[in-house]
Amino acid sequence: MKLDQNQLNLLTARLLSEEKEKQWLEVKDSFYEPHSIGEYLSALANSDDIANQRKGYLRCGIDDATLSVVGTSFYPSKKKHKGQVLEFWLNQMLQTKIGFDMYEFTYENKKLVLCAVNAAAGEPVNFG
Numbered sequence: 001m002k003l004d005q006n007q008l009n010l011l012t013a014r015l016l017s018e019e020k021e022k023q024w025l026e027v028k029d030s031f032y033e034p035h036s037i038g039e040y041l042s043a044l045a046n047s048d049d050i051a052n053q054r055k056g057y058l059r060c061g062i063d064d065a066t067l068s069v070v071g072t073s074f075y076p077s078k079k080k081h082k083g084q085v086l087e088f089w090l091n092q093m094l095q096t097k098i099g100f101d102m103y104e105f106t107y108e109n110k111k112l113v114l115c116a117v118n119a120a121a122g123e124p125v126n127f128g
Helices: 005-016 034-051 086-093
Strands: 025-028 055-060 100-107 110-118
Touching: 005 055, 005 100, 005 110, 034 055, 034 086, 034 110, 086 100
Parallel strands: 025 055
Antiparallel strands: 055 110, 100 110
């Protein structure tokens, strides 16, 4: 089920309350390198299973050092890789289909991207 703006705001506020990155939570200020995104999604899915979390999150538009909202210029819906829409390409490259969603939204008047990936269920997730 896709999250609406209100749900994204509540989730973002909850994730911002974390005082640092976790096994299941990664932050980047502005980020776009398809292979690295895929590796992060794989690692987060595998970490979720270990950390007893249902989902892992990669947030773009958050300062790595201060964890403050800075916004991003990354628009995954407009990016293609190897002639394919980024989200479709990532989904094809994740071995063990676990499911993930990418959201582009505004929070505190700044653009954020949230990648929410489901936890691996018993079988490790590989990328590539």
